[in-house]
Amino acid sequence: MENSIKAFVFDVYGTLFDVTAIKKECEELYPGYGEKISQTWRSKQVEYFMLRQLMGNYATLYAITHDALKYALNENDLQASKENEQKLLDAYLHLPLYSESKEVLTQLKDKNLVVFSNGSHDMLDPLVKNAGLEELFDQVLSIDDVKQFKPTPASYQYALEQLGIESHEVLFMSSNGWDVSGAKSFGFQTAWINRKGMPVEELDLEPDYIFDDLTGLLKWK
Structure with a gap:
């Protein structure tokens, strides 16, 4: 074969x-929470696209990634400003x-x-x-x-x-x-x-x- x-x-x-490297940017914006945010962000990203597939409710992975990020920030009671969200989403375009x-x-x-x-x-x-x-x-x-x-x-x-x-x-x-x-x-x-x-x-x-x-x-x- x-x-x-x-x-x-x-x-x-x-x-x-390396998607785990995103924790660096998360830590810079939210000191002390980088690891928590990055782990939840990735797990929710995967969970959300699988759920949307099952529900027949498609959205692009970019939109799903944004939603997963908002969840990760809310889970940790962190301020989800549009500026910080965009910085983290942009970091996803420059993963190492x-x-x-x-x-x-x-x-x-x-x-x-x-x-x-x-x-x-x-x-x-x-x-x-x-x-x-x-x-x-x-x-x-x-x-x-x-x-x-x-x-x-x-x-x-x-x-x-x-x-x-x-x-x-x-x-x-x-x-x-x-x-x-x-x-x-x-x-x-x-x-x-x-x-x-x-x-x-x-x-x-x-x-x-x-x-x-x-x-x-x-x-x-």
Whole structure:
């Protein structure tokens, strides 16, 4: 199966970019609360897009990220000024790459490299551009084009149609266990970038590969 791969498809948040780094900006604006805000913000972001998917009430990830931030601030009884909210939302467009991300992508640049994210283009495209990754990717795909969040089968079907290949010819990478499980269930080959040393999800959908970080992908160099 390793030799059948025709597209290397990357999730973004937590996979290429460190979303936990947002706690620095949170701490600067709300001293003593950076860790709490950032953790709730991320967990509510994921919870809200999954709830909206279940309810059939779509909103872009940018809008959802804003709502999740407001919840995180309210949870901690913090003043949610428009100025502070915008500063934190802008920080999401400048998230830092993990230390190995750009080097691994550069070494794999002769492959078909693709971004596939729940991020809407209004936050995804600036993020990729600000990190200097535009030239490394052949395609940047957003579920906003079909308004079906991962891990729905319809979201992965959209990506597959854009790639124009068979499902088993895709190697999908994510640090999110739920995303890897969804991709595996759909029929993609999967590589779980298990940065936190977490156990495999109990969904009877074992990842094809498990790596501590993206350097494990260099076996396909």
